[in-house]
Amino acid sequence: ACTTTDPSVTQTSGTGTGSAAASSPASKDWFDQTLYDTQNQQRSATFEGNPEQPYLQYIAGPMTDTSKFKAPGAHKVCFANASISNPWRQTGWITMNQQLKALQGTGVISEMETRDAKDNDNTQIADIDYFIAEGKCDAFVISPNSTAALTQAVERACQTGKPVVVFDRGVQTDCATTFIHPIGGFAWGIDTATFISDKLQSGDKVVALRILPGVDVLEHRWAAAKKIFEEKGIQAKDYFTNADPTEIKKIISDELATGDVKGVWMDAGDGAVAALEAFEDAGKKLPVMTGEDEMSFLTKWKQTGIDAMAPVYSNFQWRTPLLALEKIFKGEPIPTEWVLPQKPILADELDQWLQRNQGMPSGHYAKFGGEDLAGYPEVWQQRQIP
Amino acid sequence: MDNHKEPDALSASGALDSGPAAPPPILEVRGLTKSFFGIPVLKDAHLSLHRGQVHGLMGENGAGKSTLMKVLAGVYQPDAGTVLLEGQEVNFSHPTKAHEAGLSSVFQEFNLLPDRTVAENIYLGREPRRGLLVNKALMNSKTAELLESVGITAIRPTMQVRSLTVAEQQVVEIAKAVSYDARIISMDEPTAALAGAEVELLYEIVARLRERGTAILYVSHRLREVFDLCDVITVLKDGKVVSTKPASELDDARLVRLMVGRPISAFFPDKLPPENVDADGVEEEPILELQGAGNGQLDGINLSIRPGEIVGLAGLQGSGRTELLHGIFGAAPFTRGTMKMAGKELLPKSPRQGVRARMALITEDRKAEGLSLNQSILDNALSVIRSVFPRRTGAVRTEIPGVFSSLEVIARDLDQEVQYLSGGNQQKVVLAKWLAIRPRLVLLDEPTRGIDVGAKVAVYRLMRQLAAEGKAILMVSSELPEVIGMSDRILVMRDGRLVGELPAGTSEEAILQLGTGARTAPEGEA
Amino acid sequence: MKQRTGFFQQLSSTQIVYLVALVTLILGALLVNSIGRSFFSPGNISSILTGTSVLGFIAIGQTLVILAGSLDLSVPYVTSLASLIAAGVMANNPNNVLSAVLLTLGTAAVIGLANGLIVARLNVHGFIATLGVGLIISGYLATNFKGSFGQTPLAFRLVGATGIGPVPISTIIMLACAGLAMLLLHRTRVGHHLYAVGGDVAVARTSGIRVDVPVITAHVICSVLAGMAGLLLASRLGVGSPTVGSQGGYDLLSIAAVVLGGTLLSGGKGTITGTLGGVLIFAMLDNIMSVMQVNPFLKDVVRGVVIVAAVAIYARRRIVTRPERFPAKGSAETRAAQPVTVEGP
Amino acid sequence: MTTALNPERSTVLKQNRASRSERLLRAVRTPGGAVFLLLIGLLAAIIVLNPSFGEPSSFIRFVGRTAPIAIAAIGQYFVIVGGEFDLSMGSVVTMQVIVAGNLIRQDDSKVIPVLVLMFVLGAFIGLVNGLITTLLQVPSFIVTLGMMLALLGLVLYWTGGAAQGNPADSFRQIGRGGIQDVPVLDIIPYPVIILTAVAVAAFVLMRRPYGRMLIGIGDNPAAAALAGSRVWWVRTRAFIMSSLSATVAGILLVGYAGVHPSVGRGYEFTAITAVVLGGVVLGGGRGWVLSAAAGAFALESLFTLLNFMGVQATWRDTVQGAIIIIAVAAASRSWQRKRKGASPAAHDEQHQLAAAPTPAEGIEQGGERV
Numbered sequence A: 001a002c003t004t005t006d007p008s009v010t011q012t013s014g015t016g017t018g019s020a021a022a023s024s025p026a027s028k029d030w031f032d033q034t035l036y037d038t039q040n041q042q043r044s045a046t047f048e049g050n051p052e053q054p055y056l057q058y059i060a061g062p063m064t065d066t067s068k069f070k071a072p073g074a075h076k077v078c079f080a081n082a083s084i085s086n087p088w089r090q091t092g093w094i095t096m097n098q099q100l101k102a103l104q105g106t107g108v109i110s111e112m113e114t115r116d117a118k119d120n121d122n123t124q125i126a127d128i129d130y131f132i133a134e135g136k137c138d139a140f141v142i143s144p145n146s147t148a149a150l151t152q153a154v155e156r157a158c159q160t161g162k163p164v165v166v167f168d169r170g171v172q173t174d175c176a177t178t179f180i181h182p183i184g185g186f187a188w189g190i191d192t193a194t195f196i197s198d199k200l201q202s203g204d205k206v207v208a209l210r211i212l213p214g215v216d217v218l219e220h221r222w223a224a225a226k227k228i229f230e231e232k233g234i235q236a237k238d239y240f241t242n243a244d245p246t247e248i249k250k251i252i253s254d255e256l257a258t259g260d261v262k263g264v265w266m267d268a269g270d271g272a273v274a275a276l277e278a279f280e281d282a283g284k285k286l287p288v289m290t291g292e293d294e295m296s297f298l299t300k301w302k303q304t305g306i307d308a309m310a311p312v313y314s315n316f317q318w319r320t321p322l323l324a325l326e327k328i329f330k331g332e333p334i335p336t337e338w339v340l341p342q343k344p345i346l347a348d349e350l351d352q353w354l355q356r357n358q359g360m361p362s363g364h365y366a367k368f369g370g371e372d373l374a375g376y377p378e379v380w381q382q383r384q385i386p
Numbered sequence B: 001m002d003n004h005k006e007p008d009a010l011s012a013s014g015a016l017d018s019g020p021a022a023p024p025p026i027l028e029v030r031g032l033t034k035s036f037f038g039i040p041v042l043k044d045a046h047l048s049l050h051r052g053q054v055h056g057l058m059g060e061n062g063a064g065k066s067t068l069m070k071v072l073a074g075v076y077q078p079d080a081g082t083v084l085l086e087g088q089e090v091n092f093s094h095p096t097k098a099h100e101a102g103l104s105s106v107f108q109e110f111n112l113l114p115d116r117t118v119a120e121n122i123y124l125g126r127e128p129r130r131g132l133l134v135n136k137a138l139m140n141s142k143t144a145e146l147l148e149s150v151g152i153t154a155i156r157p158t159m160q161v162r163s164l165t166v167a168e169q170q171v172v173e174i175a176k177a178v179s180y181d182a183r184i185i186s187m188d189e190p191t192a193a194l195a196g197a198e199v200e201l202l203y204e205i206v207a208r209l210r211e212r213g214t215a216i217l218y219v220s221h222r223l224r225e226v227f228d229l230c231d232v233i234t235v236l237k238d239g240k241v242v243s244t245k246p247a248s249e250l251d252d253a254r255l256v257r258l259m260v261g262r263p264i265s266a267f268f269p270d271k272l273p274p275e276n277v278d279a280d281g282v283e284e285e286p287i288l289e290l291q292g293a294g295n296g297q298l299d300g301i302n303l304s305i306r307p308g309e310i311v312g313l314a315g316l317q318g319s320g321r322t323e324l325l326h327g328i329f330g331a332a333p334f335t336r337g338t339m340k341m342a343g344k345e346l347l348p349k350s351p352r353q354g355v356r357a358r359m360a361l362i363t364e365d366r367k368a369e370g371l372s373l374n375q376s377i378l379d380n381a382l383s384v385i386r387s388v389f390p391r392r393t394g395a396v397r398t399e400i401p402g403v404f405s406s407l408e409v410i411a412r413d414l415d416q417e418v419q420y421l422s423g424g425n426q427q428k429v430v431l432a433k434w435l436a437i438r439p440r441l442v443l444l445d446e447p448t449r450g451i452d453v454g455a456k457v458a459v460y461r462l463m464r465q466l467a468a469e470g471k472a473i474l475m476v477s478s479e480l481p482e483v484i485g486m487s488d489r490i491l492v493m494r495d496g497r498l499v500g501e502l503p504a505g506t507s508e509e510a511i512l513q514l515g516t517g518a519r520t521a522p523e524g525e526a
Numbered sequence C: 001m002k003q004r005t006g007f008f009q010q011l012s013s014t015q016i017v018y019l020v021a022l023v024t025l026i027l028g029a030l031l032v033n034s035i036g037r038s039f040f041s042p043g044n045i046s047s048i049l050t051g052t053s054v055l056g057f058i059a060i061g062q063t064l065v066i067l068a069g070s071l072d073l074s075v076p077y078v079t080s081l082a083s084l085i086a087a088g089v090m091a092n093n094p095n096n097v098l099s100a101v102l103l104t105l106g107t108a109a110v111i112g113l114a115n116g117l118i119v120a121r122l123n124v125h126g127f128i129a130t131l132g133v134g135l136i137i138s139g140y141l142a143t144n145f146k147g148s149f150g151q152t153p154l155a156f157r158l159v160g161a162t163g164i165g166p167v168p169i170s171t172i173i174m175l176a177c178a179g180l181a182m183l184l185l186h187r188t189r190v191g192h193h194l195y196a197v198g199g200d201v202a203v204a205r206t207s208g209i210r211v212d213v214p215v216i217t218a219h220v221i222c223s224v225l226a227g228m229a230g231l232l233l234a235s236r237l238g239v240g241s242p243t244v245g246s247q248g249g250y251d252l253l254s255i256a257a258v259v260l261g262g263t264l265l266s267g268g269k270g271t272i273t274g275t276l277g278g279v280l281i282f283a284m285l286d287n288i289m290s291v292m293q294v295n296p297f298l299k300d301v302v303r304g305v306v307i308v309a310a311v312a313i314y315a316r317r318r319i320v321t322r323p324e325r326f327p328a329k330g331s332a333e334t335r336a337a338q339p340v341t342v343e344g345p
Numbered sequence D: 001m002t003t004a005l006n007p008e009r010s011t012v013l014k015q016n017r018a019s020r021s022e023r024l025l026r027a028v029r030t031p032g033g034a035v036f037l038l039l040i041g042l043l044a045a046i047i048v049l050n051p052s053f054g055e056p057s058s059f060i061r062f063v064g065r066t067a068p069i070a071i072a073a074i075g076q077y078f079v080i081v082g083g084e085f086d087l088s089m090g091s092v093v094t095m096q097v098i099v100a101g102n103l104i105r106q107d108d109s110k111v112i113p114v115l116v117l118m119f120v121l122g123a124f125i126g127l128v129n130g131l132i133t134t135l136l137q138v139p140s141f142i143v144t145l146g147m148m149l150a151l152l153g154l155v156l157y158w159t160g161g162a163a164q165g166n167p168a169d170s171f172r173q174i175g176r177g178g179i180q181d182v183p184v185l186d187i188i189p190y191p192v193i194i195l196t197a198v199a200v201a202a203f204v205l206m207r208r209p210y211g212r213m214l215i216g217i218g219d220n221p222a223a224a225a226l227a228g229s230r231v232w233w234v235r236t237r238a239f240i241m242s243s244l245s246a247t248v249a250g251i252l253l254v255g256y257a258g259v260h261p262s263v264g265r266g267y268e269f270t271a272i273t274a275v276v277l278g279g280v281v282l283g284g285g286r287g288w289v290l291s292a293a294a295g296a297f298a299l300e301s302l303f304t305l306l307n308f309m310g311v312q313a314t315w316r317d318t319v320q321g322a323i324i325i326i327a328v329a330a331a332s333r334s335w336q337r338k339r340k341g342a343s344p345a346a347h348d349e350q351h352q353l354a355a356a357p358t359p360a361e362g363i364e365q366g367g368e369r370v
């Protein structure tokens, strides 16, 4: 019989755009000084493009020449999604679908075939391989489930010669046509930890609530924050919560029982409300807090008037891959690493964002960036998931 | 076994070893002592087995017979004492050791795997191998030979045990014990599940083994069998050997007295005068009436039972007696025909409906179908009432201690779990739970299976009492003396049909003839 | 109880499993064709078979454990740990492959041994014993690994990426393991004893079997096969991952596949062939739903319903029924036999 | 029940029930009793580490927050003691949490109707689990596994993965609020009251015919069926109670923590662990309902203890795993010891149930008596 070896299973090149630290053992830190410095600078960088369309903005840098992909007509896109297992991803997925409809309307995309890996690396590898073999894809969009594990599958997609767009979590290869992501986890960590440290004294206790381990974009948030807390002498104790509010509430209650908690830091805002309620129920003074631009947190923030900020891991990045493909099929150059704006919501903007998202469910993300798309606002309000 | 109206006086002190004089014993047990968690079960037991000898081991429930056997089989380790095999001291630390030494056993408990084949069961634990692998072909052919050698043709080695009848399964167990080519075979109640032809088969197997020079240790509660088969009988009482005598020196009465330590006045108690019945109560309406009842296993069942009547139901293993009780009770409902309870049309579709009609079913397998072993005596006794007449629980609860005392249940207290009771006491708990509903019709399936003489008598007396109170009783039993001794009428089944009715006091031969079809009834059959 | 002798009654549960698989196949082919795709194209077949490999390894092991009357809930964690050890020891150096594989499987075997000893010697129900061991490993993983670790060299990655025609090597290895497991079950003493212990411990014991041995053996093999799954995953992912096992939900899914394959959850009866059928059904189902782009939440609904429905097909059937003597409904010919009354003996 | 009994003996036999104190002593020596000792030990350790935990007001809050899992454990107990498993519990909790969030929203007037709907839904799921298990004879492990997948999938599909938001505060009060300004305790959380009610009801139920039947069925379903029990219905009711208790747990959790699709995840395993820790035997027929609840408290106390000890959160699983193995191994030892312990008395002549005559005498009296 004929042996079929995937020609693309090759020695990995090593450094990629994702994160250098991703394949290192736990004992080695997720902390990466170079990346930290880069993202720290990017926080104040100027973004190219129209601020009205943040999902198309980017930081000037190397561009990929896409002229070889230039082709008229509608194209078939294959999307290998890690999952839609949390509200952030669900919101993004809804937005992406509305964007898809728009591009189908303009005849750029004929159809998008999606495979959802349900948070499973192995499944997503198989999904990508299936697309390569059977999908008749004109382009690939990949939202990797984890950084190192998906690297080779992405490389295989690249070797088809079709455009490959990677977004959100990264992979360890440069082969993709573009890698789309907001500034990143270190920037998030710097924004949030600086905010909290500024309001607290050295020696104060902060509880850090983290969703899950092992995801680069999340680990970077904590790596940066931890460093800053250490520098400022803040005592930060971290827990993994799976975003389960029950867990969060118990953790806070027990922490409150052993001493005052002055601040709460979160690597993702999901479950922020429960953390605050734990303070309320214990009759303790509400903490300085960072959540996320999830509606539940913004609403609670407003209600309680706490000293808070909402870092943003720009949800509108879910639109960008399809828009990038539009450019690619036109042969327009696009950023090789497409860094999207990532601007936290500060107290003075809170009302504005609440206003803009009135009627949205609690799992909705304020900076979802789809107001101009068809179906707004019902589709998001009713969370219609295809 | 006949009724023993006049028991002989007998000295309880049995002579010691009185086996055949000349050859040295093949197996000798000396001073065997075994306790379970501090309670002695065997006390200084001794026993000698000789080549070609069938040695009966008798005793009441809990006397220690099975324990002794299991020590010999390597299942239990003795606390003290020695076992000599042809003069050599042996110590079976594991059942395999006993097998290797030429000792095999048929255990009292069911010992086959229903989902494995006959061959796999017989060679379990010593599968023939070629190299590292099991040689299935050899295993099957050896099994076929073995089955043939013991005279069984209906069973193929590759059949699943589950597809065999209970009797066939028991025969497989016996074949399994024989297959070890053992010098000594011990059999613990091998006929408990057998009737008629299979018992004959067992007799033949035993005879053949005896000819070969195999020594057999034989445990049974059926006196007749013991006298038919055994050369020597040892009686155990409370874990002590009280007598070893040639069978010829014993008779039923003496044996029973050795076992229970006292004479038994009446094995099958006499009928009691009916309570509160008019003089001409004979013409009373039947409690149960079946017309043309049948289902997948039964056909054309016509019968009627009047209050105060004890009707025996005889037949071979698998003839459908249990099925008939289950049909009446609703556990395996009739799919055709009619049934009347006290004149009212009723065809129970579930046991619950049977119970509601105030029927009681004492099942043949008390551990599997009669008791919740981890629950207390009290909970078991109340189980029927609680399930079907929960509102009467309180009232019945207060009567329970009285019931147990009159049934003479021996136990620590009502909170004791029934698993710790001996077989006879467990059976009394089963009876008690059914008495609680004041049944009109009592269906008894092998009510004395595996219980000792003392407990048996208690059951018989209870039956008489129930009959006197006007209840109707339908009793299935494979022990013909019991059927004959207790029944007012005897119905005989064969192949799912009632094939005849015999009056009280009929002979075993008559029953067997009908049951086996050896004699066709005058009018002929369908 | 009354029984119907329908079509299903005459089939063995393994036959029913493959019948269900066939129905799934036909349905899949129709559905997939209806959207202009081919169910039988090499790419799709390869995709389905790839889907069987990892679960296959684990389900084979799970079959042995369930047959022996136990259960293994620790498999996902063993799989994750195995992937980490493999990738960690290999560290992208082809010379380390052999030692890594041995170390991985050795560690898995030790965990299996622990499972087996806890079940057999400490008398802890398999559910609790392996849940506990799984938690112990899970804590270790969570504390010591935050993200992927190590790197498998090219030569080793080829195992997960090579195929003979549309058949992935990994599937072939899995089937080879299945073959070995069948050989073990049907042709070795310990295999026979495994059925015996799962069927009835007391019977096994009095038949002279050392009952610990089959239980411990089953647990060790199950863990080793979970280790194999970990190796395969390390090969496919190129790295070890502390969550790759739990991502797959292999604990419950493997149990479901085993039961779907006709093995009794209480032990003593069942086949590897049936389990492979169960695994195949799951793999085809996943494949069809993915091709059809079924909403990921609804996928679980379908899985859940299929598991229950498929098992329901044969669960109610008594495996071997006694033949009926009479037609249950009673035919006209069966005249009620009149019992005769005989005078005396 | 006059049959075959000597009425005058009834009086003698009243004393043949073991004394209350003896029964209690026996009970403490079983795993179901030992879990209470374990719990006391754990609580003592927590208080040593953090004395403020022992203050009535913090302790009662601890009880309150443990109520949902304890209630779930009680529900799971019914299923387990009847010889089955309920793996769908976690999904039921999640479903109820999301139903509450999506249907009540901020509308106080919907609280009651939605509550009713939730109970109906809960009962319905239990009914389906029970009927498929008992009538179609699919192993409950598989039925409830299927239900777990299907239910969660359906709910997430229906809601697009996340609820609209927390339900009205009046509804959340059930799980979050309490009777204020109580002397000493400061507050009595409603969950504590609900837990107490559930525990009392469960305790009483287990002493009633239904409860005894359920245990009997877990022990030997064939015997129970032949004794006239509707085995299918008794077990189905256990599944219904399990789903209903998951519903109550869900209601308390929405109140306590708020709506999120991860609320309830893994609840089935936690509940089963708690039940087993409480000395209840998997496979049915043995164990007490309050021990199951105590098992839940022991588990929660253990986690709290680990938090206070500053044990890294990631090690928590490891400690939990080790503890349940040790506890269950010890329990299986102790059931064995109980078996040993029980035998002597059974054979002790002094302890014959029928205090008066021995069987020997009875037999000699033969047919005359009775």
Ligand SMILES: Nc1ncnc2c1ncn2[C@@H]1O[C@H](COP(=O)(O)OP(=O)(O)OP(=O)(O)O)[C@@H](O)[C@H]1O
Residues within 6 Å of the ligand: B036, B041, B059, B060, B061, B062, B063, B064, B065, B066, B067, B068, B108, B420, B421, B422, B423, B424, B450, B451, B452, D343
């Ligand atoms: N494994 C055991 N653990 C504890 N006690 C036991 C065990 N096996 C037997 N016993 C007790 O030892 C005593 C003797 O039991 P054994 O089974 O030997 O009696 P037996 O003579 O065979 O009775 P039967 O005629 O009812 O079969 C009984 O009281 C029984 O309860």
Ligand SMILES: Nc1ncnc2c1ncn2[C@@H]1O[C@H](COP(=O)(O)OP(=O)(O)OP(=O)(O)O)[C@@H](O)[C@H]1O
Residues within 6 Å of the ligand: B162, B163, B164, B165, B166, B315, B316, B317, B318, B319, B320, B321, B322, B323, B324, B364, B478, C322
């Ligand atoms: N092969 C078998 N496997 C399982 N159960 C069986 C088998 N054969 C018979 N039974 C059951 O055993 C019981 C006895 O069967 P049946 O009614 O045919 O015989 P019977 O005349 O009552 O004999 P017995 O003396 O054994 O009670 C019934 O409950 C039947 O369902």
Ligand SMILES: O[C@@H]1[C@@H](O)[C@H](O)OC[C@H]1O
Residues within 6 Å of the ligand: A086, A088, A089, A168, A169, A215, A217, A218, A268, A313
């Ligand atoms: O859960 C989200 C994760 O999937 C994404 O990659 O990063 C942001 C998180 O909130």
Ligand SMILES: [Mg+2]
Residues within 6 Å of the ligand: B065, B066, B067, B108, B188
């Ligand atoms: Mg015995």
Ligand SMILES: [Mg+2]
Residues within 6 Å of the ligand: B321, B322, B323, B364, B445, B476
């Ligand atoms: Mg019978």
